[in-house]
Amino acid sequence: MHVAAILKVKGRNVVTTTASRSLLDVAKMLEQHDIGCIVIEEDDGQVAGIVSERDLVRAIGQSGPKVLKEPVSVYMTKTVVTSCMAGGPSGAEEGQEGRSAVPRRDRTS
Secondary structure, eight states: OOHHHHHHHHOSOOOEEETTSBHHHHHHHHHHHTOSEEEEEOTTSOEEEEEEHHHHHHHHHHHOGGGGGSBGGGTSBOOOOOOOSTTOOOSGGGOOTTOSOOOOOOTTO
């Protein structure tokens, strides 16, 4: 599926938070926005990582519910592939092996 088709259905809104938020805060945000992942940003707005429902389940499964108090920076995926609609495909459209979601930003708006 092409990114343009996905954006047409899901929209262009990207939910973000900071790396200092707890896993519990992120879990609540996922539920509140009915989404499967959240982009983690640095203070300057640069992408620092991404956290998905899968990341949460793995963290809890490995270490128990105590991890919900820990900062999301410990469990986020730090390598994130992004691309721009105007710049053409960069390979991000097809996803990233082992991950179910890759954020894509439209930097023309």
